[in-house]
Amino acid sequence: GENVEQHPSTLSVQEGDSAVIKCTYSDSASNYFPWYKQELGKRPQLIIDIRSNVGEKKDQRIAVTLNKTAKHFSLHITETQPEDSAVYFCAPQGAGGTSYGKLTFGQGTILTVHP
Amino acid sequence: DTGVSQNPRHKITKRGQNVTFRCDPISEHNRLYWYRQTLGQGPEFLTYFQNEAQLEKSRLLSDRFSAERPKGSFSTLEIQRTEQGDSAMYLCASSPQIPTGPSSYNEQFFGPGTRLTVL
Numbered sequence: 695g696e697n698v699e700q701h702p703s704t705l706s707v708q709e710g711d712s713a714v715i716k717c718t719y720s721d722s723a724s725n726y727f728p729w730y731k732q733e734l735g736k737r738p739q740l741i742i743d744i745r746s747n748v749g750e751k752k753d754q755r756i757a758v759t760l761n762k763t764a765k766h767f768s769l770h771i772t773e774t775q776p777e778d779s780a781v782y783f784c785a786p787q788g789a790g791g792t793s794y795g796k797l798t799f800g801q802g803t804i805l806t807v808h809p
Numbered sequence: 810d811t812g813v814s815q816n817p818r819h820k821i822t823k824r825g826q827n828v829t830f831r832c833d834p835i836s837e838h839n840r841l842y843w844y845r846q847t848l849g850q851g852p853e854f855l856t857y858f859q860n861e862a863q864l865e866k867s868r869l870l871s872d873r874f875s876a877e878r879p880k881g882s883f884s885t886l887e888i889q890r891t892e893q894g895d896s897a898m899y900l901c902a903s904s905p906q907i908p909t910g911p912s913s914y915n916e917q918f919f920g921p922g923t924r925l926t927v928l
Contacts, residue, residue: 726915728916728917736921737900737919737920737921737922738852738900738919739919740916740917740918743916783851783852785851785852787915795840795842795857795859795864795865795904795915796842796854796857796865797842797844797852797854797915797917798854799844799851799852799853800851801850801851802849802850802851
């Protein structure tokens with residue numbers, strides 16, 4: 695099965711700084727790479743995703759970059775705000791066979807943005 | 810609210826009792842997933858359905874767990890003879906029809922979850 699690791703496990707930044715979270719995965723057949731944000735006591739919510747035929751995608755202050763050769767993808771948040779404080783999960787999805795459709799979540803990164 | 814809904818939101822039960830949770834997906838979504846999340850961890854896949862067919866079950870899903878989606882709409886997850894280790898948040902997610910081809914993807918929308926506490 696897919697092995698997923700996220701780094702760092704905790705990240706503390708000052709408001710306005712940038713934050714980067716990296717996710718490595720093992721299944722070379724993975725073809726969909728989402729990032730979810732989960733606030734305390736709430737459901738995971740998709741914030742950005744990228745497909746395997748694209749190297750980078752940006753949505754306002756959030757971007758995701760993908761390196762399929764090295765099997766990792768990263769979440770970039772610029773101009774961080776206190777409301778960005780949450781747990782962030784990567785969840786690569788495999789393709790084909792019985793892994794198709796299943797998301798394998800990383801262990802999460804706790805991001806704290808200090809005002 | 811047109812999102813994924815789950816009931817109940819909280820369930821407290823005694824060890825050994827049976828519990829059942831319900832998930833109502835977004836109406837046009839044909840795929841439905843169950844995940845389990847314990848404190849400080851990411852969600853772990855349990856099982857998924859395409860319409861009424863259960864296509865995959867995780868090894869985490871012991872024989873005390875059963876899931877159904879009889880008409881391809883809502884789904885239920887039942888845990889028999891609950892144990893304290895079953896205490897967790899049970900999340901349901903749904904996704905729309907997946908296009909075929911190499912660029913297929915599967916954006917999943919999560920419900921609010923059912924928090925189970927086994928005493």
